[in-house]
Amino acid sequence: MKLRKNIWTAVVGVISLTVLTGCIFPLVLFVLGRLLSPGQAAGSLVTRNGVVIGSRLIGQDFTRPEYFHSRPSAAGSGYDGTASGGTNLGPSNPKLIGDIRKLAEDYRKSNGLPADAAVPIDAVTRSGSGLDPHISPRNAELQIARIARARGLDKDAVQRLVTNHTQEPQLGFMGSPHVSVLDLNLALDRAAPLIPR
Amino acid sequence: MRSLEYIVFLSLVVGLAWPAGLYLARVFEGKPTFLDPALQPIESLLYRLLGVRKSREMTAGVYTVCFLLFSGVSTGGLFLLLLVQHWLPGGPADHYLTTPMTTDLAANTAISFSTTTTWQAYAGETTLRYLTQVLGLVSQNFLAGAAGLALGIAFIRGFAREPSATLGNFWVDLVRALLWVLLPVALVGSLVLIWQGVPLNLAPYTEVHKLEGGVQTIAQGPVAALEFIKNLGTNGGGFFNANGAHPFENPTPLVNFLAMLAIAVLPASLTITFGRMTGRPRAGLVLLAVMVVLFVGGLALCDFAESATPPRLADLHVSGGNMEGKEVRFGIGSSVLAAVVTSNGATGSYNSMDDSYQPVGVLVLLVNLLLGEVIFGGLGTGLYSIIMIALVAVFLGGLMIGRTPEYLGKKITASETRLIVLYALLTPAVVLVLTALAIGTNAGRAGLVTNGGTRGFTEVLFAYASSMANNGQNMAGLNANSVFYNLTTAIAMLAGRFGLAAIVLALAGRLGAQRRWPTTLGTLPSDSAMFGVLVFGTILVIGALSFLPALALGPMAEALQH
Numbered sequence A: 001m002k003l004r005k006n007i008w009t010a011v012v013g014v015i016s017l018t019v020l021t022g023c024i025f026p027l028v029l030f031v032l033g034r035l036l037s038p039g040q041a042a043g044s045l046v047t048r049n050g051v052v053i054g055s056r057l058i059g060q061d062f063t064r065p066e067y068f069h070s071r072p073s074a075a076g077s078g079y080d081g082t083a084s085g086g087t088n089l090g091p092s093n094p095k096l097i098g099d100i101r102k103l104a105e106d107y108r109k110s111n112g113l114p115a116d117a118a119v120p121i122d123a124v125t126r127s128g129s130g131l132d133p134h135i136s137p138r139n140a141e142l143q144i145a146r147i148a149r150a151r152g153l154d155k156d157a158v159q160r161l162v163t164n165h166t167q168e169p170q171l172g173f174m175g176s177p178h179v180s181v182l183d184l185n186l187a188l189d190r191a192a193p194l195i196p197r
Numbered sequence B: 001m002r003s004l005e006y007i008v009f010l011s012l013v014v015g016l017a018w019p020a021g022l023y024l025a026r027v028f029e030g031k032p033t034f035l036d037p038a039l040q041p042i043e044s045l046l047y048r049l050l051g052v053r054k055s056r057e058m059t060a061g062v063y064t065v066c067f068l069l070f071s072g073v074s075t076g077g078l079f080l081l082l083l084v085q086h087w088l089p090g091g092p093a094d095h096y097l098t099t100p101m102t103t104d105l106a107a108n109t110a111i112s113f114s115t116t117t118t119w120q121a122y123a124g125e126t127t128l129r130y131l132t133q134v135l136g137l138v139s140q141n142f143l144a145g146a147a148g149l150a151l152g153i154a155f156i157r158g159f160a161r162e163p164s165a166t167l168g169n170f171w172v173d174l175v176r177a178l179l180w181v182l183l184p185v186a187l188v189g190s191l192v193l194i195w196q197g198v199p200l201n202l203a204p205y206t207e208v209h210k211l212e213g214g215v216q217t218i219a220q221g222p223v224a225a226l227e228f229i230k231n232l233g234t235n236g237g238g239f240f241n242a243n244g245a246h247p248f249e250n251p252t253p254l255v256n257f258l259a260m261l262a263i264a265v266l267p268a269s270l271t272i273t274f275g276r277m278t279g280r281p282r283a284g285l286v287l288l289a290v291m292v293v294l295f296v297g298g299l300a301l302c303d304f305a306e307s308a309t310p311p312r313l314a315d316l317h318v319s320g321g322n323m324e325g326k327e328v329r330f331g332i333g334s335s336v337l338a339a340v341v342t343s344n345g346a347t348g349s350y351n352s353m354d355d356s357y358q359p360v361g362v363l364v365l366l367v368n369l370l371l372g373e374v375i376f377g378g379l380g381t382g383l384y385s386i387i388m389i390a391l392v393a394v395f396l397g398g399l400m401i402g403r404t405p406e407y408l409g410k411k412i413t414a415s416e417t418r419l420i421v422l423y424a425l426l427t428p429a430v431v432l433v434l435t436a437l438a439i440g441t442n443a444g445r446a447g448l449v450t451n452g453g454t455r456g457f458t459e460v461l462f463a464y465a466s467s468m469a470n471n472g473q474n475m476a477g478l479n480a481n482s483v484f485y486n487l488t489t490a491i492a493m494l495a496g497r498f499g500l501a502a503i504v505l506a507l508a509g510r511l512g513a514q515r516r517w518p519t520t521l522g523t524l525p526s527d528s529a530m531f532g533v534l535v536f537g538t539i540l541v542i543g544a545l546s547f548l549p550a551l552a553l554g555p556m557a558e559a560l561q562h
Helices: A003-036 A094-110 A137-151 A155-165 A181-191 B002-028 B036-050 B060-083 B103-114 B130-160 B170-196 B223-232 B253-278 B281-307 B311-316 B331-344 B359-370 B381-401 B414-440 B453-468 B483-513 B529-560
Strands: A045-048 A051-055 A178-180 B206-209 B215-218
Touching (some): A003 B060, A003 B130, A003 B170, A045 A181, A155 A178, A155 A181, A178 A181, B002 B170, B036 B170, B060 B103, B060 B170, B130 B170, B130 B253, B130 B381, B130 B483, B170 B223, B223 B253, B281 B331, B281 B381, B281 B529, B331 B359, B381 B529, B414 B529
Antiparallel strands (some): A045 A051
C-alpha cells in the first residue's frame, strides 16, 4: 500500500466531498426552498397590520386573562427563542414535584376550578423545547370560561373557536390532537378586539 | 391511536427494507440502477480528482487504514473550522454566541461528528455560526454516515466472497454511498421538511412583537439543510439545543414520522442486502426478525412506562401520561416512538427529554444503547453489531452440538472467536470503567447539576453508553461541557467507532479469505427460527451479564424507590 498516496486521497476526498455536501447540497436546497415554500423557509413568520407578531411554530407566553395561556416553559426565563430546552428534572426529583404542585394550584386558581379538579398534565409540565406552540384540547377547554368572561364573549362562541382550531392527529394516526395557542388567540382578537394595555 | 402509529411505522420499516435492501446490493455490487445516467459523470469526476481506480480492490488492512485516514482528516478539518469559526462571516450575531468554543469542546465536537455520534456538549443556537453548521456539520453528517455504510458493506463482503483477499475499495464505497444513497434521498426528504415548516435561511435572529406586547427573539438558520441527513446518516446532532423537540427542527408529527423512517429503514434494509449479497436471503430475514421482536418489546415497555400518569404525581390530581419534557403535537405516542427508534438507531435526535422519562422508560433506552444498537442500529454499523452477536450465538451453538461452529459456510475457528470476544468485551470495558471513573472523581460528579442519587448515576452511565454506541443522545441534566467530560466521552466515541470497526474489518478479512464450506447435516442452520431464538437469547444474556449490576444501581433502583 502506498500510504502517502492514500493520505493525499483522504485530504482531497474530504475537501471535495465537503464542497459537494456542505456547499452545493445546501445551496441547491436553499434555492429550491425559496422557490417552493418561501414562507416556511423564512421561519413561518406571522404578520398582523404590517408587524411581525411571531412565528406560527414558536410558542410565546401569555399572561392576560383574555388570552389562552401556553404551557409553562423552561427556555430561558420562559419562551426564549434563543435558549431552547427542557427542565431535565427526573421524575423523582423533589423540585419537579414541587413545581408541578405549584403550577397546578396556579392553573386552578386562574381558571376558577375547584381544588380537586383534574388538571391536564400538559398545563403543568414544561415541554422539551420550551417553545411548544400548542396545548391539548382539554387544556384549552378548561380556559374557555375565564376567557369568555374577560372578553365579554359567549362561552359557546369561544368553544367554537377552540373546536375550529383543534388539529387532529396528522393523517389520522400521527401525533396527538393539539391546538395552536397563537392561532387561537389571533382568532380571539378578530372575534372581540382587545384594547392594548 | 398510539398503537396504530407504532403498527404503521413498523410495517413501513419492514416493507421498505425489502426494496431498499435490494437497491443497496445493486449499488455496491456495481450493477446498473435507474440513477446511473445522472450520477455516473459526477462519480467519474470524483475518482479522477481523488486519483482512485475503481477496479483496484483493498485488503482488510488497507480498507481500515483508508477509513482511519478519511476519518482523521475529517476530524482535523472540523476541529480547525470550529476553532476559527468566530472569524467566519454571517449569523448569528456575536452577542448570541455565549458559549466559548474552547479547545476541549472543539475537539470533542469534531470527534463527535466525524464518528456519527454527534454528542453535543453545547447548545447550537448559542455556540455555532450558520457557516460552521453547514460547512462543518452538514458535510460530516453526510461523510461520516457514508463511511459507516461503507464499513457495513465491506463486512458483508467478508461473508459473501470466497476465497478473496480483498473487501472492496473504501473510496469507491464511500462515493457510491454518497451519490446513490444519501444525497438523493436527503434532497427529496429535506424538501418535504421545508414544506412542513422547517426553516432554511441565513437571516439574523428575528425580533418579533408578541401579541401581549414585549419582544421575542427567535433563533433562525439553515435548519433544513441539516435536518434530514442527520437522521438518514444516523448521526442525530441537532441544530438547536432542544434537537428534535424544537418546533423548527420537528414542526409536525409527519416530519417526526419521516425522520424515524429515515433512521430505521436503511439499517433494517441492510439485513436484506446481507441476504442478497451472500446468496442466503433467509439468513438476513432471521436477523431482521430478531430486530423486530426486540424493537416491539422495548417500544411496548417504554410506552407502558410513559403513558401512565406519573406515580409520584398521584395525589396532585393531574391527568395524562408523563408530559414533562414532551411536546403536545407529539403526545406520548410519537415521543416514545422517537425515543425508542433513536436509541436503537445510533441517532441522537430525540424529540423529548430523556432525563425526564420514568425510570423504566430510561431503562429501555439505556439497554438499547448498551446492547450496542443491534436493533436496526447505525447505518452500516448496526448490521455488524447484530452479526457479531449472532457469531457469539454460533459459537455457543457449536459448543452445544460439539461441532466446529460455522456461519454461512465460514468456519469460526479459535482466532475468529478471539476477535468476536474482544468485540463483545470492548463496550462493557470502556463504558463501565469510564462510568466508575466519573462517579469516583470530583471532576465527574461536578457534572451532576440537575439531578442526584440514582438518576445522577444513570445520567453518567447513559453518557458513556451513548458515546460508545456512537449514538449521541444524552440525559441533558448532566453538565457535560467540562474538560473531564469532553475528554472522556471523546475516548468512548473513538473506541466505539474505530476500535469496533478495526476488529470487525479484521474479522471480515479473515472470513473473506476462507472458501465457503459446504452445508452438511452437522451444520447448525443459520437461517432457521431456532437460530433466531438463539441469537435473541444470546443478546439478552450478554447484555445482562455485562450490565445488570450497573443497571441495578441506576434505573432499576430508581424504579423501586418511592
